Amino acid sequence: MSDVTRRFEEVLATPGPWLAGDGPHPDLVVSTRIRLARNLAAVPFTHRAREEQLSGVVSSVASAAGAAATFQDAVLIRMNEIGALERQVLVERHLVSHELGDGTRPRGLLIGPAQRLSLMINEEDHVRLQAMASGFQILEAWTQADRADDELGEVLDFAFSEEIGYLTSCPTNTGTGMRASVLIHLPALVLLQEIQKVLKSVMQVGLNVRGLYGEHSDVMGNLFQISNQTTLGHSERDSIESLDRVARQVMEAETRARERLLRDARVQTEDKVWRAYGLLRYCRSVSAQEVINLCSAVRLGVSLGLPGLCPLRVINELLVLTQPAHLQRFYGGELTSDERNVYRAQFVRERLAASEGSGTSASD
Amino acid sequence: MLCQICGKNPATVHFTEITNGKMTELHVCEGCAEEKGLQADASKHKFDIAEKFTDLINSAMNTDDERVGHVQCPRCGLLYSAFKETGRLGCAECYGSFQFQLRPLLRRIHGDTHHKGKTPARDGERVSIARQVQRLYDELQRAVAREEFERAAEVRDEIKRLEQQEREERAGEPR
Numbered sequence: 301m302s303d304v305t306r307r308f309e310e311v312l313a314t315p316g317p318w319l320a321g322d323g324p325h326p327d328l329v330v331s332t333r334i335r336l337a338r339n340l341a342a343v344p345f346t347h348r349a350r351e352e353q354l355s356g357v358v359s360s361v362a363s364a365a366g367a368a369a370t371f372q373d374a375v376l377i378r379m380n381e382i383g384a385l386e387r388q389v390l391v392e393r394h395l396v397s398h399e400l401g402d403g404t405r406p407r408g409l410l411i412g413p414a415q416r417l418s419l420m421i422n423e424e425d426h427v428r429l430q431a432m433a434s435g436f437q438i439l440e441a442w443t444q445a446d447r448a449d450d451e452l453g454e455v456l457d458f459a460f461s462e463e464i465g466y467l468t469s470c471p472t473n474t475g476t477g478m479r480a481s482v483l484i485h486l487p488a489l490v491l492l493q494e495i496q497k498v499l500k501s502v503m504q505v506g507l508n509v510r511g512l513y514g515e516h517s518d519v520m521g522n523l524f525q526i527s528n529q530t531t532l533g534h535s536e537r538d539s540i541e542s543l544d545r546v547a548r549q550v551m552e553a554e555t556r557a558r559e560r561l562l563r564d565a566r567v568q569t570e571d572k573v574w575r576a577y578g579l580l581r582y583c584r585s586v587s588a589q590e591v592i593n594l595c596s597a598v599r600l601g602v603s604l605g606l607p608g609l610c611p612l613r614v615i616n617e618l619l620v621l622t623q624p625a626h627l628q629r630f631y632g633g634e635l636t637s638d639e640r641n642v643y644r645a646q647f648v649r650e651r652l653a654a655s656e657g658s659g660t661s662a663s664d
Numbered sequence: 665m666l667c668q669i670c671g672k673n674p675a676t677v678h679f680t681e682i683t684n685g686k687m688t689e690l691h692v693c694e695g696c697a698e699e700k701g702l703q704a705d706a707s708k709h710k711f712d713i714a715e716k717f718t719d720l721i722n723s724a725m726n727t728d729d730e731r732v733g734h735v736q737c738p739r740c741g742l743l744y745s746a747f748k749e750t751g752r753l754g755c756a757e758c759y760g761s762f763q764f765q766l767r768p769l770l771r772r773i774h775g776d777t778h779h780k781g782k783t784p785a786r787d788g789e790r791v792s793i794a795r796q797v798q799r800l801y802d803e804l805q806r807a808v809a810r811e812e813f814e815r816a817a818e819v820r821d822e823i824k825r826l827e828q829q830e831r832e833e834r835a836g837e838p839r
């Protein structure tokens with residue numbers, strides 16, 4: 301087994317701590333993410349750079365990260381050294397974007413300790429640093445990203461202007477280059493048909509709402525990504541505080557909606573949760589989309605403290621591990637869509653069976 | 665941030681559309697959103713306005729006449745017209761080369777044209793201490809405003825420590 305393959309297998313074997321279902325408010329917020337966009341001043345932006353320039357960027361960034369304490373023991377994966385399926389696995393893990401996942405140009409991914417910190421090289425920008433945390437931990441994720449960025453900035457000459465800040469390939473990221481986002485689960489607001497009003501108020505204060513995989517326009521499993529929209533004119537702290545404030549309001553609205561569900565429609569809610577659990581536990585063929593939607597109902601049940609379900613971690617992990625590339629990697633070969641549905645059903649049944657009785661509360 | 669269509673009212677409706685890996689964003693006021701028939705149809709959980717989007721972003725970005733398209737970045741050779749097509753600049757220098765076109769665009773996107781965030785660590789330890797102190801002063805104000813006095817005291821001590829450190833470093837420098 302080559303070194304790259306071995307390291308990739310290690311990454312694959314650990315589902316990522318951002319899915320752990322711990323951290324503050326894990327029943328409402330799946331994960332928090334901070335992304336910083338940076339470019340090397342001396343090299344044209346990725347889409348205009350020559351192959352050898354891009355290879356140079358991979359080397360300089362990897363070497364700078366190698367010297368940084370925040371990236372100690374980081375794993376460098378060159379996108380052209382791994383297969384298409386493996387690249388897709390990384391996309392499903394939220395470690396690389398679709399753009400980086402194409403693998404045709406010199407691109408790389410650095411994965412820091414415990415996958416909390418990662419760095420895409422030669423995506424839309426030369427450097428896309430990403431800090432992820434489980435639950436609602438915006439400030440913690442920012443602190444981590446900020447520290448790593450400082451360390452890299454001591455070695456690398458980032459494109460920067462005093463007036464307009466960090467210079468990025470797309471002017472929508474110019475300034476701080478920061479996108480802070482929380483992946484938030486809002487099933488009760490959707491069930492009570494209040495989601496539109498809440499999302500409208502989020503967008504009115506200049507924040508952005510996207511689906512689970514940012515690049516898709518569809519919202520799945522009642523999972524919404526709320527993030528800052530603008531990057532120029534506010535400090536990182538200001539953007540983070542405004543996201544923090546709005547996210548807390550949304551969490552509060554969801555909490556109240558959940559309380560109302562329990563008070564006014566307890567039986568119907570429990571019925572919905574247990575039917576979803578039953579389908580997942582005993583199905584013989586299921587699509588990835590259906591798993592996400594059923595998981596949303598079970599997640600609601602776990603969050604409401606209904607006894608006898610599984611820990612949040614198991615549900616969070618199912619969202620990612622049942623995606624097509626992960627599933628085929630576990631199976632050990634290519635599967636048609638129908639075959640995947642059958643194998644996925646088996647995978648979900650086994651996971652749930654293994655976790656039965658292992659945890660019943662949201663804090664597990 | 666001002667509306668990208670009328671340029672007068674604050675933009676309160678925000679769209680992001682990703683088609684074939686290309687991201688475009690649009691920020692408009694409610695009046696213009698209604699007039700152009702743009703609705704974030706959250707009931708279907710879709711923010712799908714692809715058709716009208718490209719036209720609108722083009723018209724919003726049409727800051728000048730045709731001549732602007734021929735402005736070229738001397739360093740990477742990118743034409744402004746190419747930027748308008750892809751939405752991506754060619755190199756760091758493009759920001760200088762297209763500054764007259766980009767400034768109004770940045771204002772429309774962000775509602776501002778001045779960076780208020782961090783600066784790279786390479787600008788020297790002194791600068792970075794000054795910056796840290798500045799950030800801590802901001803945080804101190806916020807902590808006081810929120811009546812988080814324990815946190816405020818911690819921040820105050822950290823500011824004292826950094827200022828002392830900076831004085832010592834300065835004293836140690838050759839004159």
